[in-house]
Amino acid sequence: MPAHRYDAALADTIETTWQERWKAAGTYHTPNPSGSLTEGPSNGPADLAQRPKLFIMDMFPYPSGTGLHVGHPLGYISTDVYARFKRMTGFNVLHTMGYDAFGLPAEEHARATGEHPRTNTEANIANMSRQLARLGLGHDDRRAVATTDEAFYKWTQWIFNQIFNAWFDEEAGRARPISELEAEFESGTRTPEDGTIWANMTAGDQRALINSYRLAYVSEAPVNWCPGLGTVLANEEVTAEGLSDRGNFPVFRRPLKQWMMRITAYSDRLLDDLDLLDWTDSIKTMQRNWIGRSEGAHVDFKVPTATDGDGEVANIRVFTTRPDTLFGATYMVVAPEHPLVANLTTNAWPQGTKDAWTAGAATPAEAVAEYQKVTSQRSDLDRQDNKQKTGVFTGSYAVNPVNDQSIPVFIADYVLMGYGTGAIMAVPGQDERDWEFATEFDLDIIRTVQPPADFDGDAYIGSGPAINSGFLDGMEIDEAKTAIIDHLAEIGAGEGTITTKLRDWLFARQRYWGEPIPIVFDEDDNARSIPDEMLPVNLPELIDWAPRELDEDSDPEPPLGRADGWTTVELDFGDGLKTYKRDLNTMPQWAGSCWYYLRYIDPVSEDVVADPVSEKYWMGGDDPENGGVDLYVGGVEHAVLHLLYSRFWHKVLYDLGKVSTPEPFKRLINQGYIQAYAFVDDRGMYVEAGDVVEAGDGYTYEGQTVTREYGKMGKSLKNSVTPDDMYRDYGADTLRLYEMFMGPIDQDRPWETKSVVGSQRLLQRIWRNLVDESTGELTVSDIPVPDDLNRMLHRTIDSVRTAMDALSFNTSIARITELNNELTKLDGPTPTAVADPLVRMISPLVPHVAEELWSKLGNETSVVYAEFPTADPALLVDDEVEIPVQIKGKVRSRITIAADADEATMEAAALADPRIVELLDGAEVRKVIVIPGKLVNIVA
């Protein structure tokens, strides 16, 4: 074995050496334009901070205890390659990494082992940092943050205060400081909606009124209670099956007093501003669907025989997207949990009650009570499984405001309390669900849209003229909608409106390992925020922080309630020192990740969340509509959770003037996942994939035949390959190169350890073309570059530049391989004029070996800030080109011709080609298509 062959051992030496040098020189220290961290690298250009900026980010990881497998760093390598490329093309690049370290797993681990979550979390961070550092990622480590650092969560709490101390001004369409609302009430320019006089209210009532406007507020509302995790969860954290997103525990709906964030106020802007973003359509669609905006109308139906809570005639307000079908409403349904149900339920079945409506009960009261009990016990999963329509009659009739028809009011669980108003007008003629219910319960069906003659289905939801609809008859749907909404407004029975599926964000968790909510409660139980200058509110040290084992009927118990001496605090809000009760909840996992990019910009300042000049520079605040992080790479699983919450917080901060752009992330890319083969034995158990051997057509493990499967790499499938294995067998540069060569960044791809050798071979060949394997001496020489090679070099430079810019690293590598293959074929030393640009081109991909070769070539400065080669346009065009000649679209011959030959010349050359003459055999040429420099196609 030659002493200087590029193998794993040499790679290891090169990599660790350069990593130390980079660290010593602060090579990846990115200078801010002002404030803190204005210092750049000691071995980099002096004008970095004056260059155009580029802010590149990965979705920061949760520091898992199991360490990394080779799938994890895929995105990190991509952003690193791109960041390095951009540094070499004149940008000041901000790229660093942090840890999203609060969350349930550390707490679950703590519960199992007794180890404090902080101890465990910090150990995990240390291990992951080590594994990542070994990859040679060019991160500015001065900017690394962990959401669990007190210095970090001080600002998470500060942002909570900003949100708490703001309200949404519907007229202005944006958030404003709560002090401005208070001033409006004080001065009388705004009066409380219920007509009371501000000046006559008690201080406590005034505070309660103000609190009801805040963007962060406490509300008694149905929440997702997850006893298995001991906490309540946000809608986004509950799966369609009614289980917790994390841990798959059952989730129960129940009313509880909890912190909410008014994200719904931002629905329209969260939707509209998607247009500003360079994200994939699929992610935008997921966010649009989650927000679920639909336009329609509210319609009020009076129930003359019932009263509401205030003794007025009961009014059932419904939401409908099809107000044009109002004349076809033959019954109504309210959700079983609807607050009016008790008022609507009568004591006896009225005349005309059909048997099917009573569920066999003696009175409506009995039927309703039984139905409510049954539905409350059914989980969401049951509800979905059984799509058979059920329900009971309440005994009441409502009046259709457009034709005074009395229609029966039912309760049924196909109407959801959580959407619209929790009540519907049922139009079986134009709605499939209502049709099913009407059929089941023997209710009238009236068509109000004329279906086409050949229509033979049930409910008709297509377009057509209105029928059976009084003054609407003959109108098409859109016209009828407008007309009926105008009419409803006129008679005071409704109005056009918009509804969204998005609910306010449930923000409190009854866990220990999270940011304490910086709130105290006064003697009236009104919330007050802890003054900014007193932040952070640190987590108290607890001996017993584990959530208790709980069941469905128990209440959540915040562990912070056990922190003796912490649960109350003496504060002076200007009215003397008083004792206040602390809020005992912590923030959800998502809080820190909502804003961490701002702290990357300025992780140092103690008086501002981020220095404003640096914030504007890095976020692109000079052009706000196009501002935001320039590239954000991460998994698709955050499509609605993190990415929606984060946009919401950012918009609040934007409204309050704390950030300079309306959106946080300009461009988003979802990297694919690395998948791998897994193997199952005949008992159906997964076996260690690394120990399986290929045997003929099949596979064996310890002599036993096993079957091959395929899935996401991980512990459960026993198919993990760790980066540490790859560092040992090949080196970090080979791992980087292989992962980038496997395919496009956004695609899933199968891991094959046996293919890694291909990437190592490329590095070996490059090395061998520049360095003598036995002596370690350079084999590069200042000889002139042969013309063909020079042209190839410049074509390669041109393609690689374009491909790198497009994040198409796999094709970049293919082009570099081709160039290197030419060098391999070259007899004699490699010309310096080729070696130099080759090393520059590979350096974003394989920075360590590139630095080594770069210094061997005699360079004193780092290749990190060397200029990326530029192609000479004159060398991109050949004098002569070989072009195909087609007859009727099939290639029949080739001619060599001057690259700039005009159409006539090309046509003549093609028709003169002996092979073409032979094939045409005198046939009449009807047409000749000539694409200059590309091809000739003869139609004969």
Place this chain on the structure above:
RNA sequence: GCCCGGAUGGCGGAAUUGGCAGACGCGACGGAUUCAAAAUCCGUUGUCCGAAAGGGCGUGUGGGUUCAAGUCCCACUCCGGGCACCA
């Protein structure tokens, strides 16, 4: 059910605006080198017919537009993902 993606050799994948399908790599096969092997270097490798020259077929399926279709249009199949009694 609705909404997004996707389908190209044995495998991963490449292919500006419609313009030579299969770049580059893995694997496989053959050769050089070697006592032998590893490593390295050179070559072949979509498929069918053919000794060869050459030709037929070929980008999930069926149709269409075009001088020319992996790329555009229509209909469908399968795979992946999201949402789902949302009024």
